[in-house]
Amino acid sequence: MAVTDLRRQPNLVQAIGERIIQIILLVAASISVLTTAGIVFSLLSETIAFFNEVSIVEFLTETEWTPLFATKKFGIWPLASATFLTSAIAMLVAVPLGLIAAIFLSEFASDRIRRTVKPLLEILAGIPTVVYGYFALTFLTPLLRGFIPELSIFNSLSAGIVMGVMLIPFVASLSEDALSAVPNSLREAAYGLGSTRFEVATLVVTPAAISGIVASIVLAFSRAVGETMIVAIAAGQNPRLTLDPTVPVMTMTSYIVQVSLGDTPYGTIEYYTLYAVGFTLFIFTFVLNIFSYWMVRKFREVYD
Amino acid sequence: MVMHDIARDNPNAIEARNMSVYYGSFRAVKSVSLAIEKNRITALIGPSGCGKSTVLRSFNRMNDLVPSARVEGEVLFHGENIYAPGVDPVNVRRRIGMVFQKPNPFPKSIYENVAYGPRINGWKLSKRQMDELVERSLRGAALWDEVKDKLNQNGLSLSGGQQQRLCIARALAVEPEVILMDEPCSALDPISTLKIEELMFELRKNYTIIIVTHNMQQASRASDYTAFFLMDSDRAGQLIEYGPTAQIFQNPKDERTEQYISGRFG
Numbered sequence: 256m257a258v259t260d261l262r263r264q265p266n267l268v269q270a271i272g273e274r275i276i277q278i279i280l281l282v283a284a285s286i287s288v289l290t291t292a293g294i295v296f297s298l299l300s301e302t303i304a305f306f307n308e309v310s311i312v313e314f315l316t317e318t319e320w321t322p323l324f325a326t327k328k329f330g331i332w333p334l335a336s337a338t339f340l341t342s343a344i345a346m347l348v349a350v351p352l353g354l355i356a357a358i359f360l361s362e363f364a365s366d367r368i369r370r371t372v373k374p375l376l377e378i379l380a381g382i383p384t385v386v387y388g389y390f391a392l393t394f395l396t397p398l399l400r401g402f403i404p405e406l407s408i409f410n411s412l413s414a415g416i417v418m419g420v421m422l423i424p425f426v427a428s429l430s431e432d433a434l435s436a437v438p439n440s441l442r443e444a445a446y447g448l449g450s451t452r453f454e455v456a457t458l459v460v461t462p463a464a465i466s467g468i469v470a471s472i473v474l475a476f477s478r479a480v481g482e483t484m485i486v487a488i489a490a491g492q493n494p495r496l497t498l499d500p501t502v503p504v505m506t507m508t509s510y511i512v513q514v515s516l517g518d519t520p521y522g523t524i525e526y527y528t529l530y531a532v533g534f535t536l537f538i539f540t541f542v543l544n545i546f547s548y549w550m551v552r553k554f555r556e557v558y559d
Numbered sequence: 560m561v562m563h564d565i566a567r568d569n570p571n572a573i574e575a576r577n578m579s580v581y582y583g584s585f586r587a588v589k590s591v592s593l594a595i596e597k598n599r600i601t602a603l604i605g606p607s608g609c610g611k612s613t614v615l616r617s618f619n620r621m622n623d624l625v626p627s628a629r630v631e632g633e634v635l636f637h638g639e640n641i642y643a644p645g646v647d648p649v650n651v652r653r654r655i656g657m658v659f660q661k662p663n664p665f666p667k668s669i670y671e672n673v674a675y676g677p678r679i680n681g682w683k684l685s686k687r688q689m690d691e692l693v694e695r696s697l698r699g700a701a702l703w704d705e706v707k708d709k710l711n712q713n714g715l716s717l718s719g720g721q722q723q724r725l726c727i728a729r730a731l732a733v734e735p736e737v738i739l740m741d742e743p744c745s746a747l748d749p750i751s752t753l754k755i756e757e758l759m760f761e762l763r764k765n766y767t768i769i770i771v772t773h774n775m776q777q778a779s780r781a782s783d784y785t786a787f788f789l790m791d792s793d794r795a796g797q798l799i800e801y802g803p804t805a806q807i808f809q810n811p812k813d814e815r816t817e818q819y820i821s822g823r824f825g
Contacts, residue, residue, distance in 0.1 A: 438663075440663035441665060441666075442624075443621065443624070443659060444659065444664075444665065444726065444729075445665075445675075446621065446624060446652060447619070447621065447652055447656060447657035448652065448653070448656065448679065448680075448729065448733055449649050449650065449652045449653030449676065449679065449680055450649070450679050451649055451679075458675070458679065459675075462665075462666070462667070463665070
């Protein structure tokens with residue numbers, strides 16, 4: 256066979272076909288990037304419009320948020336504190352329960368139990384958040400009032416708890432993946448030194464999976480920060496700077512819902528507040544995601 | 560658990576009597592009887608799948624970690640059957656340590672790798688006593704001089720051979736009587752292998768060592784006794800011949816042993 260036979264034979268149809276496929280793939284990949292860029296751009300331009308009227312100093316130092324009232328004040332802290340409060344309560348529920356579930360599934364459960372329980376747990380993640388919201392408002396709050404009589408109808412406590420329940424599968428599922436990825440050789444080493452099962456799980460496997468576990472927690476936290484329906488329904492609509500979990504508060508997302516529902520005219524300061532709040536929220540979750548990315552890279556264990 | 564030393568001058572560290580190992584209904588090892596002498600290096604050799612690793616792992620109940628595994632017969636340690644009801648495998652493994660095929664240090668500091676065993680076994684040691692134990696263990700594994708200035712570095716930052724010696728130091732720290740080694744040099748280069756073999760001769764003074772190896776030269780130069788395993792027609796591992804290493808390699812009694820060590824199969 257002559258060497259020239261190895262050369263590619265020009266085949267126009269095939270060449271055009273491959274070119275078209277490449278273009279389709281490029282377009283598909285570009286759409287998500289362009290969408291993100293578009294969102295950032297629109298957020299940014301309207302946010303700049305907002306800060307042309309309200310100083311960034313007021314935004315960051317004022318302690319009241321009353322853009323819909325006659326005397327308008329634009330301090331982000333009442334909204335930010337409510338977001339922080341509900342998210343923190345959610346994490347107090349989701350992290351311990353999710354981690355325990357993950358450690359149980361990965362280190363203690365038999366194959367059969369794991370195969371049954373994990374999908375069940377993931378059903379929790381499939382429940383619409385509006386259902387969780389009404390569950391908090393109409394079931395959990397009345398229940399909690401039995402123990403805490405001064406609890407308001409709308410409060411961050413039950414919204415946070417229910418949000419935490421919603422996040423259990425996130426933490427559990429991702430942490431379980433991280434724990435299962437720890438090589439068996441480490442477990443054997445620990446057993447070989449006379450460790451009990453509990454010691455293997457807590458002293459060897461969990462520390463070895465810590466980067467994945469932290470990533471799952473950060474991811475759950477950024478979900479909590481962005482969660483809208485549950486807090487809008489169950490936490491209230493009263494922007495106030497407090498860390499008291501029993502009173503109504505308004506999170507950043509609840510505010511966006513409230514203003515979006517009404518007939519806020521385009522171009523007014525109320526309209527621009529939407530973008531300022533949205534942009535703050537975006538910065539918040541963006542920083543969290545960067546942080547989790549950094550954590551995973553920094554603490555990732557290389558076993559080989 | 561109290562282990563009665565019924566025969567203080569019992570020359571054997573471990574003795575298997577009619578030991579069979581099953582994975583589910585599959586019999587992987589068929590009635591092995593084998594007495595391992597104290598303070599000696601015993602090599603288990605044989606072709607792949609002959610059950611030598613399974614036998615080794617039965618000596619400290621590591622097979623318990625395989626859900627379907629089951630052991631019949633007896634394995635005597637200080638005259639007591641480690642498979643008797645009521646025996647806690649955790650206590651067995653504390654006294655019969657193990658070094659694995661692939662170095663598997665914990666993703667912790669060198670110091671913490673060695674200190675792990677004493678800690679989980681609840682030894683109440685002062686900081687100084689622990690420092691001493693760590694140093695003694697690392698010296699015992701011939702690693703101290705290489706790592707004494709970087710005890711806080713991650714164990715995984717060491718080279719493969721150093722990692723394996725760290726694993727040996729980690730096993731020494733709980734002061735076991737027997738150390739099981741499952742092909743400890745198969746992932747190492749020749750120089751690291753030589754170091755581990757020299758180390759085994761050192762360790763023999765204070766410990767009983769049982770080593771599984773694929774490497775015939777290693778068995779012949781680094782062991783006192785050799786046990787040769789082969790699988791039978793049901794694919795169950797069997798002990799074919801057991802004796803002093805020199806005899807097994809120079810003057811085997813069984814024809815199959817002779818064929819194997821002369822490289823005719825396996």
